[in-house]
Amino acid sequence: MRIAMIGTGYVGLVSGACFSEFGTEVVCVDRDANKIERLNDGQIPIFEPGLEDLVARNESAGRLSFTTDMKAAVQGCDAVFIAVGTPSRRGDGHADLTYVYDAAREIAAAADPETVVVTKSTVPVGTGREVEQILQETAPDKRLQVASNPEFLREGSAIGDFMRPDRVIIGAETQRAQTVLRALYRPLYLIETPIIFTSLETSELTKYAANAFLATKITFINEIADLCEAVGADVHDVARGMGLDGRIGRKFLHAGPGYGGSCFPKDTLALTRTAQQAGSPTRIVETVVDVNDRRKSAMADKIIAHMGGDVAGKTVALLGVTFKPNTDDMRESPSLAVVPALQQAGARVRAHDPEGMQAAQELLSDVTWCQEPYEAMQGADALVILTEWNQFRNLNLSRIKETLNAPTVVDLRNIYDPTEMWEQGFHYTCIGRAFGRDKPGALIGDGTTREDLG
Structure with a gap:
């Protein structure tokens, strides 16, 4: 199989390198010519354990390449992944989808008629439908398919997360999209990884819901830690006592100075904005955002x-x-x-x-x-x-x-x-x-x- 990964940020670079390790031919695309030049010279723009060796090995094998030429990259691909940034929009906290929509237009103009276009960027519910509309308007003569495949990578352990995931979520509503993505993830079937096919909206919301829940666990144990200090208890023992309950689990119950990073802050904020816009506010998540900031x-x-x-x-x-x-x-x-x-x-x-x-x-x-x-x-x-x-x-x-x-x-x-x-x-x-x-x-x-x- 051959795929293109649009965007060589954290998600795009890690995902592209890992797919190539599966034996897939991967072309990673970025507008930043300097970044692509550095990647072609073996310089990795982010620190992620194991990534430099993974990229070098698959480049050497001819399975992984980097280019600024979108048109050449997407031609002949079974699937094209959109893995561009979706930062919080200034002023209102909504996810800025400018880069996603721009990529969709470029892909539509250059891709083969039945290419599967997959959003791997973290995007609000409804983005897949918008991408579908953009593809139809830009290339009405093509039968481009749309799918959603959110990432669940933790910085610092992303390669292991990709190669041995808890699950793979795929929002795909056409037979062609399901067939292509099932084939692409076939190596994970061999280790019996749960692969869940859903609607576009369900896939998009699953990503936000998962991150919001984890952020809530972190914020909850941080507030319990404050209470421990006030009453003379030990948060380590409290967290252990909670985590041994199978309904709760041990992970993300480590008290600290608050969560950060590229995902939790912007994703919790984007979810609250989406929920407010839909008339179904997420009061718990709104509180999590406020408590963590403070x-x-x-x-x-x-x-x-x-x-x-x-x-x-x-x-x-x-x-x-x-x-x-x-x-x-x-x-x-x-x-x-x-x-x-x-x-x-x-x-x-x-x-x-x-x-x-x-x-x-x-x-x-x-x-x-x-x-x-x-x-x-x-x-x-x-x-x-x-x-x-x-x-x-x-x-x-x-x-x-x-x-x-x-x-x-x-x-x-x-x-x-x-x-x-x-x-x-x-x-x-x-x-x-x-x-x-x-x-x-x-x-x-x-x-x-x-x-x-x-």
């Missing part, structure tokens, strides 16, 4: 409070600026709220991130960027862990104490054990674990109290 700002307040309520003239060492580990993606990262708030309060920020510093430099100003964690800590008055990269999970505690001006640590990802940190003499706080020894006046190992640690 939480990011509250993290700066938490840091300042733990540093004595005043950070003017003080230096904060910040580990991790990307929204999650194993990616260089800065979109909607909590750091974009936390760093400016600390600076506005008078703090100086020294930061390190294994992959995100180049992207972060364009978004965060007046930050001292450091090449490794201990360099960021040098002379700092507090250490803040904002992203749970594996490199930060087993830092040398003695070296941290020697490097910092004061043994103050704010762990916003709960990657260290509170008891061990307190026993090591750290003035330590985390998320949702205000229990036992974390209570004012409580004993810490040797009989001292948290107040004794300053």
Whole structure:
């Protein structure tokens, strides 16, 4: 089979490379000539574990290629995937579908008469019908088919998610579209992956509903974490007790500074706008969006409070600026709220991130960027862990104490054990674990109290 992937962003590049690994001939198309030139030179524009090797292997085998020539790319294809960006539209929060519709027009003009046109971009309900209309108006003499095939890729583990997915959702209402997509995903049938065929609208809504539910789980456990701090409970144990219930599940019950990234923020917002427009508002999701936005700002307040309520003239060492580990993606990262708030309060920020510093430099100003964690800590008055990269999970505690001006640590990802940190003499706080020894006046190992640690 031969397919074209329109767009070489995160979804298009990963999906195109993975389809080529299945043995499919894939042509990836992008208007950005510089980007295509870099890809043809083996330079991958995003950080995703395993992607560079996957692209190189399939390029070498002749199954994967990159071009700016839409017309040449789509001719002779069984299917053409639209994988362009759908950012939040300025002003109203709706998904901006400009790139999707532009791509549909170009595809219609150049594609073979019975090509299947598949939206892989995350798009609101009804987009498939709009694409169908555009194809008919642009190329009335052709019998172009429309399908929806949303992606469910997690940044940092996207290749595994594509190769071994929980399920594949395909909105396809014609025999031709179903046949082509069933053949394309045949390798997944061999490992008995559930492949669900639905209507266009159902497929589109399934993607938004899934992301909104996961965002809700994150926001829920974050609010429970706040309650844990207030009443002296441990959110880790609460989450474990909840997650062992098969109806709930363990995933996405990790308290932290709020969700970010390319999907959850814009998808939850777009879903609320679509629901309002349809006269069926999603009040729970609206609240999730509001709570998550406020939480990011509250993290700066938490840091300042733990540093004595005043950070003017003080230096904060910040580990991790990307929204999650194993990616260089800065979109909607909590750091974009936390760093400016600390600076506005008078703090100086020294930061390190294994992959995100180049992207972060364009978004965060007046930050001292450091090449490794201990360099960021040098002379700092507090250490803040904002992203749970594996490199930060087993830092040398003695070296941290020697490097910092004061043994103050704010762990916003709960990657260290509170008891061990307190026993090591750290003035330590985390998320949702205000229990036992974390209570004012409580004993810490040797009989001292948290107040004794300053």
